[in-house]
Amino acid sequence: MRRLLLFAFVAFIAACSTIDCPVQNKVAVNYAVKTIVDGVEVKDTLTDTLYVWTTRSDNDDTLIFNRGINISSFSLPVSYTHPEDKLVFCLVDTNKVAAIDTVWLKKEDIPHFESVDCSAHFFHTLTAIRSTHKAIDTIFINNPKVNYDSSLDHIHVHFKK
Amino acid sequence: MTRLLTIFTSISRSKRWLVILITFQLSLLTSSAQGFLKFERDSVPFFRGFAVSADLVGLAQMQLSDYGQYEGALRINLHDQYFPILEVGVGRANHQNDEVTGITYKTSAPYFRLGVDVNIMKNKHAPNRIYAGLRYGYTSYKVNINRQPFPDPVWQWDTSYGVVDEPCSQHWAEIVFGIDAKIAGPLHLGWSARYRNRLSHNDGQMEKTWYVPGYGIQDTSNLGVTFNVIIDI
Numbered sequence: 001m002r003r004l005l006l007f008a009f010v011a012f013i014a015a016c017s018t019i020d021c022p023v024q025n026k027v028a029v030n031y032a033v034k035t036i037v038d039g040v041e042v043k044d045t046l047t048d049t050l051y052v053w054t055t056r057s058d059n060d061d062t063l064i065f066n067r068g069i070n071i072s073s074f075s076l077p078v079s080y081t082h083p084e085d086k087l088v089f090c091l092v093d094t095n096k097v098a099a100i101d102t103v104w105l106k107k108e109d110i111p112h113f114e115s116v117d118c119s120a121h122f123f124h125t126l127t128a129i130r131s132t133h134k135a136i137d138t139i140f141i142n143n144p145k146v147n148y149d150s151s152l153d154h155i156h157v158h159f160k161k
Numbered sequence: 162m163t164r165l166l167t168i169f170t171s172i173s174r175s176k177r178w179l180v181i182l183i184t185f186q187l188s189l190l191t192s193s194a195q196g197f198l199k200f201e202r203d204s205v206p207f208f209r210g211f212a213v214s215a216d217l218v219g220l221a222q223m224q225l226s227d228y229g230q231y232e233g234a235l236r237i238n239l240h241d242q243y244f245p246i247l248e249v250g251v252g253r254a255n256h257q258n259d260e261v262t263g264i265t266y267k268t269s270a271p272y273f274r275l276g277v278d279v280n281i282m283k284n285k286h287a288p289n290r291i292y293a294g295l296r297y298g299y300t301s302y303k304v305n306i307n308r309q310p311f312p313d314p315v316w317q318w319d320t321s322y323g324v325v326d327e328p329c330s331q332h333w334a335e336i337v338f339g340i341d342a343k344i345a346g347p348l349h350l351g352w353s354a355r356y357r358n359r360l361s362h363n364d365g366q367m368e369k370t371w372y373v374p375g376y377g378i379q380d381t382s383n384l385g386v387t388f389n390v391i392i393d394i
Contacts, residue, residue, distance in 0.1 A: 117262065
């Protein structure tokens with residue numbers, strides 16, 4: 001009996017701990033490029049080149065998506081706690097002519113906690129999106145929940161042909 | 162049998178755990194009817210007194226790490242065979258400014274576990290005992306989770322992160338295996354190993370918590386150990 005007590009003490013001392021942070025821990029908004037064929041929304045491929053900028057807190061511009069060509073989807077970062085992100089989409093065609101649109105994305109921000117060992121993240125619920133219409137024909141929210149799930153299409157965007 | 166398996170796999174995970182517990186209890190009762198756990202017929206009285214105990218593992222955790230619990234228990238001895246038990250305690254976590262993530266996590270709340278142990282030794286009235294048992298546990302607690310403001314990686318705005326006094330709660334079940342050795346007079350020492358399984362939980366708006374008073378580090382299940390100083394009264 002006393003050996004069992006000793007065993008219990010040794011087992012307790014030898015106990016180990018693990019850190020279980022999710023491997024997929026990127027939170028981004030996924031945009032799917034779409035078009036309408038025979039009244040049905042289908043996947044489209046962008047033949048022009050896409051650049052996306054935003055403006056930082058110090059009023060400097062920063063490029064957040066560079067040279068997207070022949071793409072059907074893309075991911076953009078989302079601000080942690082700013083109520084509305086302003087994004088500038090620049091679409092350059094094969095003749096080097098640029099069309100620039102501004103996209104405003106409203107959202108609610110939810111602090112997300114995994115463990116004290118895992119870095120702080122925010123999940124988001126998209127509430128509204130609007131844009132100018134130089135190159136963008138239509139843009140709308142398809143799935144408002146932005147979290148670690150990278151398989152979701154959050155926003156569908158239709159570019160003018 | 163196939164139909165039973167279909168029903169079993171179709172119910173949710175937490176309910177499945179309840180079914181296992183109920184089945185275990187029923188099997189005990191059935192075994193009892195067959196004589197395995199039947200009260201032995203002897204001259205020893207049915208009511209054999211109380212015992213109080215304190216857990217030293219939780220105390221050591223509290224002193225050596227940034228979470229742990231102060232826990233005591235009151236156990237009734239029924240014929241040295243059945244031991245209804247109430248365990249109560251206060252669990253605390255105070256993890257300050259994690260050196261990697263910068264996160265601070267604080268909670269302090271009471272909890273209880275209610276259950277019964279069965280002495281599975283052949284000679285029930287021997288001074289040493291081996292137990293198997295079940296527990297139901299519950300805690301209602303509030304957490305403070307925060308981090309010093311930090312810059313958004315793209316936009317560079319200062320970002321605040323955290324919640325204050327977020328109300329959370331948890332129900333859980335435990336399967337217990339333990340040993341109790343008589344040292345001298347009314348003094349016993351004993352340990353128990355526990356498999357804990359979460360039945361239901363409310364983790365507030367952040368959807369997860371870390372240390373849950375009485376349960377340990379948050380997960381769907383975990384293992385726990387207690388080392389008890391027990392005094393018969």
